[in-house]
Amino acid sequence: MENDDENLILLSQKGKIRAFEKLVNRYKKNAYFIALGLVGNSEDAFDLSQDAFVRVYKSLNKYNGTSKFFPWFYTILTNLCKNHLKKQDVRKKYLSNEIAKEKFSREHESESESERESLKQKLLDEIEKLPYKFKEIIVLKHFRGFSYREISETLGIPVGSVMSRLYYARKKLKENLKHLKG
Amino acid sequence: MNCEDIQKLMMAYLDEEISENEKDLVEKHLAECEKCRAEFDSFTQLKEVTDKVKLADLKEDIWAGYWKGVYKRIERGAGWFFLSIGAIILLALGVFQFFKNLFLDPGVSFIVKIGICFLAFGIIVLLVSIIRERVFAFKKERYREIEK
Numbered sequence: 001m002e003n004d005d006e007n008l009i010l011l012s013q014k015g016k017i018r019a020f021e022k023l024v025n026r027y028k029k030n031a032y033f034i035a036l037g038l039v040g041n042s043e044d045a046f047d048l049s050q051d052a053f054v055r056v057y058k059s060l061n062k063y064n065g066t067s068k069f070f071p072w073f074y075t076i077l078t079n080l081c082k083n084h085l086k087k088q089d090v091r092k093k094y095l096s097n098e099i100a101k102e103k104f105s106r107e108h109e110s111e112s113e114s115e116r117e118s119l120k121q122k123l124l125d126e127i128e129k130l131p132y133k134f135k136e137i138i139v140l141k142h143f144r145g146f147s148y149r150e151i152s153e154t155l156g157i158p159v160g161s162v163m164s165r166l167y168y169a170r171k172k173l174k175e176n177l178k179h180l181k182g
Numbered sequence: 183m184n185c186e187d188i189q190k191l192m193m194a195y196l197d198e199e200i201s202e203n204e205k206d207l208v209e210k211h212l213a214e215c216e217k218c219r220a221e222f223d224s225f226t227q228l229k230e231v232t233d234k235v236k237l238a239d240l241k242e243d244i245w246a247g248y249w250k251g252v253y254k255r256i257e258r259g260a261g262w263f264f265l266s267i268g269a270i271i272l273l274a275l276g277v278f279q280f281f282k283n284l285f286l287d288p289g290v291s292f293i294v295k296i297g298i299c300f301l302a303f304g305i306i307v308l309l310v311s312i313i314r315e316r317v318f319a320f321k322k323e324r325y326r327e328i329e330k
Contacts (some may be wrong), residue, residue, distance in 0.1 A: 025248070028191065028245065028248050029239075033237050035236065040239075046240075050251050050252050052313055054252060059254075119231060120231075123231055141197070142233070143236075148194070148197070161196055164189075164190050170225055170229075174225065174228050181184050
């Protein structure tokens with residue numbers, strides 16, 4: 001209870017900066033990886049995620065504790081990411097250059113490396129091209145491993161809509177990946 | 183259950199977020215419907231590929247310094263706020279003193295005083311216009327909707 005989100009916000013509102021630090025440390029990875037999935041650039045994602053926490057801090061007085069922290073934070077973060085994508089032509093750069101390639105861990109090394117890299121790159125390119133609401137749900141499910149309930153709470157949509165959106169997002173992705181094996 | 187109902191459950195099946203009861207329904211439908219079975223197979227293949235793609239983590243020292251970065255931004259924001267308030271107070275005082283001296287100075291002609299007044303009035307109108315625009319933009323700003 002002492003360290004739950006709502007209590008930490010309450011303490012932060014009273015000026016306890018250590019409480020806010022705990023909150024930042026709890027969600028920093030989610031913030032960074034969601035931003036990375038959405039904007040596709042590590043430096044920008046890092047910057048945007050930190051900026052989101054600063055905005056949250058400045059808006060602490062608006063939080064009345066009736067809803068969960070993360071969905072609130074998520075809205076702020078994704079609005080920043082959306083604005084960033086609008087302002088800059090980062091879409092073209094999205095995970096398509098050599099630097100971006102280095103940002104992904106290597107798994108399943110036993111597979112044909114070039115084939116796997118090519119498929120992976122194609123997949124990332126296609127995720128980038130998805131409509132925002134599809135890209136968002138793919139990022140939450142595949143890059144952050146959120147459960148349907150967590151996605152539902154974060155996006156403020158029913159679990160049925162989560163499944164439906166995932167279906168259409170994956171279908172679109174599948175259609176675009178013509179060269180997918182099988 | 184028709185194909186449309188199964189589509190959603192197919193996702194839950196793939197992501198292992200399905201109840202035993204629903205699982206039976208999906209399996210029964212897939213056994214009977216070739217179209218849905220083919221679609222399910224292709225979704226399974228897609229998931230195998232997407233599961234292999236992971237966003238790489240940052241180095242531990244970068245994570246260790248993350249909070250410091252946030253704190254510096256908060257601190258800087260507060261710094262800029264107080265600096266702005268101070269600057270506005272000093273500027274207002276300076277402007278007041280300037281006009282006070284100007285109007286009390288008999289050496290400055292009436293026409294120059296009038297000219298300066300119009301100039302100042304123009305600047306004030308422009309500033310008010312900009313501030314009003316900013317306030318209007320703030321009202322429509324999306325973050326205002328994030329009050330919780």
